[in-house]
Amino acid sequence: MNQQKDQRPTCPHCNAPLVQAGEPDHIVDQFESTLVVLYRCRRCRREFEYVSTWRELTE
Numbered sequence: 001m002n003q004q005k006d007q008r009p010t011c012p013h014c015n016a017p018l019v020q021a022g023e024p025d026h027i028v029d030q031f032e033s034t035l036v037v038l039y040r041c042r043r044c045r046r047e048f049e050y051v052s053t054w055r056e057l058t059e
Contacts, residue, residue: 009039009050016043031056 008017018039025036037050 009048011041011044011046011048013046014041014044016041018048021047031058 010017018041021038021040024038027034027036033054035052037052039048039050040046041048
């Protein structure tokens, strides 16, 4: 997926804009927070997950 600031992600297969499919899942445990967003391509009907993880770094 190509994603630049202020632009919607695009399908890596057909380059069409992806649309968000539903609400993001937010998974939290003791040291990590993960956001999972499902996207769908309207043109080729493929689905993609965008996963963003934040980890607490301890010293």
